[in-house]
Each structure stands twice: as structure tokens, then as C-alpha cells.
Amino acid sequence: MTGDPLDLLGLDDELSPTEQETRDRVRALVDEHVRPHVARWFADGVFPLDLVPRLAEAGLLGMHLHGHGCAGRSAVEYGLAMAELEAGDSGIRTFVSVQGSLAMTAIAKHGSPAQRERWLPRMAAGGTIGCFALTEPGAGSDPASMTTTATRVGDEWVLSGRKRWIGLASIADVAVVWAKAHDPAAPGDRPRVRGFIVPTTTPGFAATPIEPKLSLRASVQCDVVLDDVRLPADAILPEHPGLAGPFACLAEARYGIAWGATGAARDSLDAALRHAGEREQFGRPLAAFQLTQAKLVDMALEVSRAQLLALRLGRLKDAGRLEPHQISAGKLANVRSAIEVARTARTVLGGDGITLEHSPMRHAANLESVRTYEGTDEVHTLILGRHLTGHQAFR
Incomplete structure (x- = not known):
């Protein structure tokens, strides 16, 4: 070899x-x-x-x-x-x-x-x-139902509302906050989702880490309170109003996740393969047993398929031809595969696999968060279902 x-x-x-x-x-x-x-x-x-x-x-x-x-x-x-x-x-x-x-x-x-x-x-x-404040306690998969508001008052915007599961918020210097903006002084103005740049030292902005967590423990996710946060008029992001604004950013993050999951899967497989070669039972290394080899082969195939999918998405993106449903396919398939690889790798490690000396169970725990944020399995399934059938099944 x-x-x-x-x-x-x-x-x-x-x-x-x-x-x-x-x-x-x-x-x-x-x-x-x-x-x-x-x-x-x-x-x-x-x-x-x-x-x-x-x-x-x-x-x-x-x-x-x-x-x-x-x-x-x-x-x-x-x-x-x-x-x-x-x-x-x-x-x-x-x-x-x-x-x-x-x-x-x-x-x-x-x-x-x-x-x-x-x-x-x-x-x-x-x-x-920086952090990116979109998700709310009552608006996760359905950001259109957000209740955070931005109201124009003279030369200022006043933001009020709650956000949840906002990564990095308590250590961030600046937040990009999405809210339904309304200017009462503008005839015919209707609330529309807009982005705002909010320095986190602004009075009324507060971020509290969510604890305790069983996943993404080497990271920070927060509840955010916006209590009449007053911003200058030029704090608003001027381009692409509406949900297309945050969705364009989510597409970038989802693309990165499709690749990131392959790394967690590959590291889990590597840990299992090394352990199987070193650990002996019944006078032979674990790697010499058929059932262990079957696990290793299944994991290696999943890792290779995930890498191929990620690389295809990358080539499409560099060519300017990557479509949103393709990103959903990558995020859904690769995270789902990575979780299974990490869980299977843990079984190869036996009891030692539940300790932090080895990575697979830590990866498996983390990936439960990864499969949930930037669109749950269900959301990406419905995106792909809409692409296949032409029917909107979200509502």
C-alpha cells in the first residue's frame, strides 16, 4: 500500500x-x-x-x-x-x-x-x-417570524428584542443584528428584515453564555437581549433588504460546514484505525478481526464519499455555479455521515472511547449541534424536496 x-x-x-x-x-x-x-x-x-x-x-x-x-x-x-x-x-x-x-x-x-x-x-x-444575531427563542428554522424590531426615531434606529444561540456574542466586539425595520415617518413603509451593525458596548445590548452545554463546549453560544439599543442612522446595512440578506450569509456558512464535517469524520476514523492497530484482544490486534475491519471499511467509504461531495461543491462554487439546494445536499449528507462515523469509531475504541483522551465521542457530541445550526436536517430535507418536486412543504 x-x-x-x-x-x-x-x-x-x-x-x-x-x-x-x-x-x-x-x-x-x-x-x-x-x-x-x-x-x-x-x-x-x-x-x-x-x-x-x-x-x-x-x-x-x-x-x-x-x-x-x-x-x-x-x-x-x-x-x-x-x-x-x-x-x-x-x-x-x-x-x-x-x-x-x-x-x-x-x-x-x-x-x-x-x-x-x-x-x-x-x-x-x-x-x-464579530457575531451574527438572527435566531430567536421563538424563531429558529422560521426566521420570517422574528419579533426583534428596529424603529426609526429621528436620526436613530432603536432596536428591541431577543436573540438566542448566537455564537461568540459574549466575546464579540460587534454584532450583525437582523430585525424587522420600520420607519414611521416614511409613507407606505412596511416592516422588512434588515441588518444592523451593533457595537456590543452599546447601552442596552447584553449577551449571556448559554450553560451548561453537552456539545460545542470549546465554543460560545449566547442569549442576547436588545433593550432599546439606539444606533446612528448609518448603522443599517444598506444592501439587499429582506431575508435574502441573512440567507446569503447562511449559504456561506453551510458550505463551510459541508467541508468541516469531513474533517471531524476523518479524525474519528483515524483515531479508530490507530487504536485498532494497537489494541490486542484474544492474542490479536483488533484490526485483525473481521467485524472491526467491516466498521473501518464502512467509515472509510463514508469519509471518501463526503470528501468527494465537498470537493464537487467547492469546484462548483469556484466556477460560480453552486446552487442553494446543492449546499443543502452537502450540509445534510455530510453532517449525517460524520455523526455515524464518529459514533462507530467510538465503538471501536470500546470503553476508552468515552474519555476525552480520544476524539470520536467529542466529535459526535459536537456534530449534534452542527446538524442543528445553519438549518436542521428537516429544513434541508424540505429544501431538497422543493427542488425535486416543485412543491413548497414548509407550511
Whole structure:
């Protein structure tokens, strides 16, 4: 056997030297700065803020964006980076997704030139942390039912409402908040979803971490209260009003998740394969038993299929041809596969697999959050069902 035994299909041949260099560089960062500490971060329920400058130095914050200090890398390079980060831990990939694919992308796609110039360079450099406040206690899969409001009062906007499960909110310097905006002084104005840039030091903004959690423990998710938060008129994102605004950002995050899940799955398989080769029972290594080999083969096939799907999405995205339903297919299929791989890998590890010395059960726990955020299995199933049948089944 030659090459990497986990690369069943020789997918390295499908990557350019630049893409391989990006993958290897991020893998080395994870090996040095994440793997030695991630079990403790997960056990203690903390996100390592001292990792942020290293992520920024590696060009990983908003790495798919162009200009304003962003790296401007390809969709495939971005995806490979997300896979390597999630091989370390979903919480670390989540930080990069929230910062780059959600908060920074919202400003890049929907902001004014002045907003982009003010915020993006600082966020790319890691000096400013952002969050993306869309989900509410009563509006998760149905963001159109949000109750957070933004009312124009003279030269200001006044925001009021509640948000929930907002990643990074308690450590963020700036929030992109989505609300139903209304200007009573404008004839015929009707409430419409708009984005607002909210410095988190603004009076009336409060973020509280949600605890205790059984998943994404090396990450931060919060409840957010907006109590008559007063903002200047230019805090509104001027482009793409309506739900198309946040949905464009969610598409970026979902694309990264389709890649990230492959990293968690591959790391789980790697842990199981190493353990099976070292652990002996009945005078033989576990890897020599047929049932163990069947598990390893099934996991390896799932990992390879997920990688192929992610790579196809990346090539489509770089060609400007990626469709929303295809992103849903990648997110749904790859996260679902990754969970099964992580769970199966845990069985190969036996009792040792429930400890934080090994990664699969931590990955499995994290992936339960990943399958829920940025669209549940049910939401992506209905998106694909609508594409196949032409019928809207959400309501």
C-alpha cells in the first residue's frame, strides 16, 4: 500500500499544489495549537481566545473574501481549511465560520464602502470579533417570524428584542443584528428584515453564555437581549433588504460546514484505525478481526464519499455555479455521515472511547449541534424536496 491509507480514492491527485499547501498549513496549525489542548477546553467549557491571533495570522478569518485585508482564497482552499479546523474541534471551526462566513460576509455583501473599510480589516486581523444575531427563542428554522424590531426615531434606529444561540456574542466586539425595520415617518413603509451593525458596548445590548452545554463546549453560544439599543442612522446595512440578506450569509456558512464535517469524520476514523492497530484482544490486534475491519471499511467509504461531495461543491462554487439546494445536499449528507462515523469509531475504541483522551465521542457530541445550526436536517430535507418536486412543504 502506498500513500495515505485513509485516502481510499487518491483525492490528493484532485488538489492543486496551492490547495494542498493550504490544507497542510492549517493541519500543522491544528496539530500544534489545538490538539494538545482541545480536551481541556472541551472539559472546562472555554473557548481559547489566545488562539484568535494565530487564526488571523494564518489568514483564516474571512479567508474567502477579497480586499480589506482578507486573504481572498478559493472556495476549495476555504473548504479544506474548514475540514482541518473541524478535525481539531467543531468549536474552533465554528469560530472561524461565525467570524468570516457570517459576520464578515454580512458586512462584505450587504454593507456600505465605509462599513466595509471600518470593520473588515480589523476583523480579518483578529482585533475585532464579530457575531451574527438572527435566531430567536421563538424563531429558529422560521426566521420570517422574528419579533426583534428596529424603529426609526429621528436620526436613530432603536432596536428591541431577543436573540438566542448566537455564537461568540459574549466575546464579540460587534454584532450583525437582523430585525424587522420600520420607519414611521416614511409613507407606505412596511416592516422588512434588515441588518444592523451593533457595537456590543452599546447601552442596552447584553449577551449571556448559554450553560451548561453537552456539545460545542470549546465554543460560545449566547442569549442576547436588545433593550432599546439606539444606533446612528448609518448603522443599517444598506444592501439587499429582506431575508435574502441573512440567507446569503447562511449559504456561506453551510458550505463551510459541508467541508468541516469531513474533517471531524476523518479524525474519528483515524483515531479508530490507530487504536485498532494497537489494541490486542484474544492474542490479536483488533484490526485483525473481521467485524472491526467491516466498521473501518464502512467509515472509510463514508469519509471518501463526503470528501468527494465537498470537493464537487467547492469546484462548483469556484466556477460560480453552486446552487442553494446543492449546499443543502452537502450540509445534510455530510453532517449525517460524520455523526455515524464518529459514533462507530467510538465503538471501536470500546470503553476508552468515552474519555476525552480520544476524539470520536467529542466529535459526535459536537456534530449534534452542527446538524442543528445553519438549518436542521428537516429544513434541508424540505429544501431538497422543493427542488425535486416543485412543491413548497414548509407550511
